[in-house]
Amino acid sequence: MPSRIPRPLLATLTTAALLATGPLLATPAHAAAVTWDTDRAAAAYALNPAAVTASGSENAGTAPGLAFDGNGATRWSSDFTDNAWIRLDLGATLRVDRVTLDWEAAYGKRYVLEVSRNGTDWTPFYTENAGTGGSVTTHTHPQEVTGRYVRLRGLERATPYGYSLWSFKVYGGEPAPASATRTNLALNHPAYANHYQDAGHSPAFLTDGGWPADLKGDTSRWSSDWNQDRWVSVDLGAQSTIDTVDLYWESAYAVDYLVQVSDDNRSWRTVYEPSPADIAARRADVKAPGDAAGLHDTVRLPTPATGRYVRMLGKERRSFYNPAPATAQFGYSLYEFQVWGTGGSATAAYPALPADQSGTYRTTFFDDFTGASLDRSKWRVVRTGTEMGPVNGESQAYVDSTDNVRTQNGSLILKAGHCKGCTRAGGGTYDFTSGRIDTHTHADFTYGKVSARMKLPVGDGFWPAFWLLGSNVDDPSVSWPASGETDIMENIGYPDWTSTALHGPGYSADGNIGARQTYPNGGTADQWHTYAVEWTPTALRFSVDDRLVQETTRNKLESTRGQWVYDHDQYVILNLALGGAYPAGWNKATTPYWGLPQSSVDKIAAGGVQAEVDWVKVEQKG
Numbered sequence: 001m002p003s004r005i006p007r008p009l010l011a012t013l014t015t016a017a018l019l020a021t022g023p024l025l026a027t028p029a030h031a032a033a034v035t036w037d038t039d040r041a042a043a044a045y046a047l048n049p050a051a052v053t054a055s056g057s058e059n060a061g062t063a064p065g066l067a068f069d070g071n072g073a074t075r076w077s078s079d080f081t082d083n084a085w086i087r088l089d090l091g092a093t094l095r096v097d098r099v100t101l102d103w104e105a106a107y108g109k110r111y112v113l114e115v116s117r118n119g120t121d122w123t124p125f126y127t128e129n130a131g132t133g134g135s136v137t138t139h140t141h142p143q144e145v146t147g148r149y150v151r152l153r154g155l156e157r158a159t160p161y162g163y164s165l166w167s168f169k170v171y172g173g174e175p176a177p178a179s180a181t182r183t184n185l186a187l188n189h190p191a192y193a194n195h196y197q198d199a200g201h202s203p204a205f206l207t208d209g210g211w212p213a214d215l216k217g218d219t220s221r222w223s224s225d226w227n228q229d230r231w232v233s234v235d236l237g238a239q240s241t242i243d244t245v246d247l248y249w250e251s252a253y254a255v256d257y258l259v260q261v262s263d264d265n266r267s268w269r270t271v272y273e274p275s276p277a278d279i280a281a282r283r284a285d286v287k288a289p290g291d292a293a294g295l296h297d298t299v300r301l302p303t304p305a306t307g308r309y310v311r312m313l314g315k316e317r318r319s320f321y322n323p324a325p326a327t328a329q330f331g332y333s334l335y336e337f338q339v340w341g342t343g344g345s346a347t348a349a350y351p352a353l354p355a356d357q358s359g360t361y362r363t364t365f366f367d368d369f370t371g372a373s374l375d376r377s378k379w380r381v382v383r384t385g386t387e388m389g390p391v392n393g394e395s396q397a398y399v400d401s402t403d404n405v406r407t408q409n410g411s412l413i414l415k416a417g418h419c420k421g422c423t424r425a426g427g428g429t430y431d432f433t434s435g436r437i438d439t440h441t442h443a444d445f446t447y448g449k450v451s452a453r454m455k456l457p458v459g460d461g462f463w464p465a466f467w468l469l470g471s472n473v474d475d476p477s478v479s480w481p482a483s484g485e486t487d488i489m490e491n492i493g494y495p496d497w498t499s500t501a502l503h504g505p506g507y508s509a510d511g512n513i514g515a516r517q518t519y520p521n522g523g524t525a526d527q528w529h530t531y532a533v534e535w536t537p538t539a540l541r542f543s544v545d546d547r548l549v550q551e552t553t554r555n556k557l558e559s560t561r562g563q564w565v566y567d568h569d570q571y572v573i574l575n576l577a578l579g580g581a582y583p584a585g586w587n588k589a590t591t592p593y594w595g596l597p598q599s600s601v602d603k604i605a606a607g608g609v610q611a612e613v614d615w616v617k618v619e620q621k622g
Helices: 040-047 203-207 276-284 554-560 581-587 598-605
Strands: 052-054 085-103 108-116 123-128 135-139 146-157 164-173 179-184 191-193 231-249 254-262 269-272 295-317 319-321 327-329 333-343 361-367 396-398 405-408 411-415 417-425 428-434 436-438 448-455 462-470 485-490 497-503 513-518 529-535 539-544 547-553 570-578 610-621
Touching (some): 123 135, 123 554, 135 554, 203 231, 231 254, 269 295, 276 295, 361 448, 396 417, 411 436, 411 570, 417 598, 428 570, 448 485, 462 529, 462 581, 485 529, 513 547, 570 610
Antiparallel strands (some): 052 085, 085 135, 085 164, 108 123, 191 231, 254 269, 405 411, 411 610, 436 570, 448 529, 448 610, 462 570, 485 497, 497 513, 529 539
């Protein structure tokens, strides 16, 4: 149940002209090879049609090569078997950045994309378990996907026919090898960032060798979220001697930043910072986003530096009039990060992603609310105006009162109250009160099974929730949604369904990754049900009464949506909200309160609106 925040900088921030002030902003000294936007699969097929093979085809008019001929009106269609496959020899070993599949009506419900260096040993890099056809782009960051051969292997067809592809596109490039002569050592090398906007703006685009010639538009760029202390780095693969760094900025450039080098990707040495005059000139260049310009910074180091890793650390973001006279700041946005020098190695690789934990689950937190009052050694009572501010346009103030938060008959009661104008909290006046508790600072944890048995109120705009929130959400350098949010159960007053959701960078608010479940066999929300999530290093699996209702893998999330931010502590939250954005989006109520119609106000005033929790449990491996 997050507060709503603006979406990150999008293509509206165009770059109308190049700003040139001082030696930092010199004319580009290096020309780039324009291969970054080439479909390497089509290029390989054009050079050698025998590079494409498949398990079979429906007929001669749907041969395998037709998925790679660059003609969107021709297609490959497999024979009618679930385990059909198609593969391509790219002709060279590439770091694969992304693959686009354009499905015909006969698409894959379940399939795997794999890469191989030798055509024999295959490594999966994308697994689809719930395909819906259409055009699918899978980004590989932050996986190591380097090889000469790429294969699609079917697992299950969505139709009785075969797998049918209009096109199968592969993008990437050859990693820069070790070099004794001066070259761009960063080309097609691993790149990292502490935060990025979404899968289509990951740091992988920083080293793909490409940028728009006029530094305009949304093509091939890394974009951070809207915070100041953001960085991007490049692994050169081996100790290198560096003399120049070229930064091709979109209009959301850094006013002030550091260029740093490192031997171990942990300890950094600053080798460059813009001069005060350069910083002043950049700070003064304040325009409306549509009129703002990008920059090409050629950073010539006063003395060559040595290191394996090179980083840009942002210190101050550019300002925009949006609209005038209010000054707005977005994130940082870079098209390309070049590192010129000698040394390096093509063996630079992304580290392996975390695997699932071994061991068996054991209970590490449990409360069945049998005490005479809430156990404050386990729970924090959250208050509007103290621990949190108003969010989502909701109508209630959360208060610490036994009228709203109490234990009763072995259950936790979160109860709504109504008294017009009676409650002041955080500088505001509220007509409703309710309860919210969490385990923050009492039981913060990483990974595990989290479950609760609950009974919910029914009525338009009643919004009980059982969820997890990243423990770093209050860190201003992180905040929401970079903290991550896991909604195990949300209900907005409808008797027959609840929802689950994940919120993170690139998939937050109305764009979350979520699902709705309908109770089987006439079940309703105001009956007892058990809601749970199993959170592992590789997936989140949500269930209702032990029935799987949503499964989101790290692989699919990062390949198609954005950054996985579920690798650090979260804490449990239970609350009963009233009205606000989510209910209003469904019930369309605007009066007397947003998302809360008069019929629901009457129920609250009558004293019968409450969420009940029988128990809460956290189980972990270890």
